[in-house]
Amino acid sequence: LAKTTQPISMDSYEGQEVNITCSHNNIATNDYITWYQQFPSQGPRFIIQGYKTKVTNEVASLFIPADRKSSTLSLPRVSLSDTAVYYCLVGDWGGGADGLTFGKGTHLIIQP
């Protein structure tokens, strides 16, 4: 079971780049790393997924070092609407529920 550890909260300002790091020391070979964003009273929304190195899409980048024991979600030029809780989830979906345990997430607060 790949347990994850993230900072409980982070603060930043509009227009800044925000990097949130997640530790997952016992990640398994078949595990993928996925980041989700959650607003109050809504389900988690998929942001980005990766296995190794770097992945980039239209909203974020995901950096994964060679040992895969951590990952960093990078949000470029954040806005007030990026205030939310961010979760990293590590697991192999095809392997059942193992690894689908959510950590406490990071509450990101963006200020004007």
Added chain:
Amino acid sequence: GAVVSQHPSRVICKSGTSVKIECRSLDFQATTMFWYRQFPKKSLMLMATSNEGSKATYEQGVEKDKFLINHASLTLSTLTVTSAHPEDSSFYICSAVGEKLFFGSGTQLSVL
């Protein structure tokens, strides 16, 4: 992109009644779906794994007779909270395994 539809989004019921929550994968087939419960300002807690055509697998401490799960087709899983009581009031979220793990929008259950 893949969408998971969850219904209803909000339900208020009297103590002792049963409530059914539906989770549908709209544009993909999901052999496996997951049900989570979330309390205010807390992370998601996995309740059970729903597998199409077989019995659900419940996490430790989750009463299977209280939370009935049926996954009768590849696109639909239901969670029935039987004889609901105020302590069952919570935010319930489903997810479905497709190309990635996608989440529904959640159901806020309030038991009076």
